[in-house]
Amino acid sequence: MDSLFVTVLFLLTVLPANVSTESGTDVNTLLTQLFTTNNYNKKIRPLTDQTQAVQISMDFFLNAIIDFDEQDESLKTSGYLSFIWIDEYLEWDPALHNSPTEIFIPQDDIWKPDVSLRNAFKSFTGLGSSYLNVRVTSDGLVWWNPFQVLQSTCAVDITYFPFDKQKCELKFTAWSYSKAEVEINMGSRGVELEDYIENSAWKLVDTSARETNTEEAAVYFTLTLKRKSGFYIINVIIPVVLLSVLSVFTFILPITSGERASYAVTVFLALAVFLTIIADELPKNSENTSILAIYLMLVSSWSTLIVVLCLVESRLAIRDENRTPINFVFMAFVKVADFFTCKKCKKSVSPKEFSPKSSLRKGLDVEKSVTWIQVVNSMDFIFFWTSFIFTFVCTVILGALAVNGAK
Structure with missing residues (x-):
């Protein structure tokens, strides 16, 4: 111890x-x-x-x-x-x-x-x-x-x-x-x-x-x-696509309502506002151009054309067919619209009932019975589907380029 x-x-x-x-x-x-x-x-x-x-x-x-x-x-x-x-x-x-x-x-x-x-x-x-x-x-x-x-x-x-x-x-x-x-x-x-x-x-x-x-x-x-990109998809891309769709539906609004031109101008101004917002977000240089900016310019240009067409149609709608006959150019719109809308409902004509004179007379009678309002309605039908196809193709192609190109 x-x-x-x-x-x-x-x-x-x-x-x-x-x-x-x-x-x-x-x-x-x-x-x-x-x-x-x-x-x-x-x-x-x-x-x-x-x-x-x-x-x-x-x-x-x-x-x-x-x-x-x-x-x-x-x-x-x-x-x-x-x-x-x-x-x-x-x-x-x-x-x-x-x-x-x-x-x-x-x-x-x-x-x-x-x-x-x-x-x-x-x-x-x-x-x-x-x-x-x-x-x-x-x-x-x-x-x-x-x-x-x-x-x-x-x-x-x-x-x-x-x-x-x-x-x-x-x-x-x-x-x-x-x-x-x-x-x-x-x-x-x-x-x-x-x-x-x-x-x-x-x-x-x-x-x-x-x-x-x-x-x-x-x-x-x-x-x-x-x-x-979530913020821009919700706050920029989706509103722009919806505005382009609204621009297409301008031709659904009847010409007799008197509101078509103002509606088209309003949609155009909304697109112009979004174009300004996008311009503020991007650097001010000319070396690269955004696909979204190209899309906005295409849609804005098409919206401008829609405004012009609405004004022209408003002018045509007040014409009197007795004083201003419908020429072959405007009749072409009517025939094209009739072709796409009534192609399936046309009845075939038998050879016995057909004769050149009766066919020509029937065609002249049809042309005389067409009014300027009918011409404008036919133009609306053609312009609507043309605008729809143009907007759809531009949206799909440019959207695919932007998404896949970034990858």
Whole structure:
């Protein structure tokens, strides 16, 4: 029992005195050695052999897509970059003077690559801030993780709007150095999405990273975004299609009601309003034309033609067939309409009942019995189905092109 007590007393008193601990004095001594005794100079590249290139590994940890402005063709993202390199002037032996194995140093106190976003949208600034620290280990390994809100340029292709995909690149380059002096390599992670927050308007469908093969030290991070089209389908596409259908049904409204022209003009103005809304959503350039804009222009042009036809028909409806005979052009509308409406109900005429004189006389009597109102009704029938087929074909073809082309 006495021997056990002596052993415990020995462990509590003697052993702790031999345990190695790091104190603030030890860290201060190490910093004095590195920056004062060794005369560290942050203006010198961190290599003892200055003919070699500093090898820097770079990854991008994307946090969020803040905004994608198609008008200005700019992409605003947030996240942080991870840089790793070896600084040979920041190496030490932890066994000497009870030194720590790693320390934290303000980023402006050591050498770091002047990496910047090359395709910045507004201002060209460096990364990080003076209050950020870098992490340095005893073997000279440096970790620098500057958090940034990046606003870059991004060329927008609006051909398949609102089912479009956009590919945006963020180009980071060591501005003052060539590839022979500083070589930026793509890290093992590339674009990391472990902290990514989904955007409400855009879906991130793919990411990639690549290095340049030129003399320039640069790395490209590519983000492929797909627009979430639900908002535009509900608030733009469906109303436009419904308005185009209403434009077709102009010819259902009787010419004698006196409301047809005003109805056609109202539908045309509604389409013009939606064309203005779409124009405000798209970037003002002439490199690409949206299929939706083409569809709106076709529908608006056809709606304009419908307004003109309604005005012409209103003029024809008040004519007197006794004072203004119906010529063969307008009779053609009547015959075509009769052909499509009464083709199945026509009775076959037997050879005995047929004679050229009776047929000619019957045709003349029919022409005399046709009124201008009947001509207008026949025109309505032809124009209705022509407009319906035109609108249907344009909607199906251009809609298929927009949806499948984006894929």
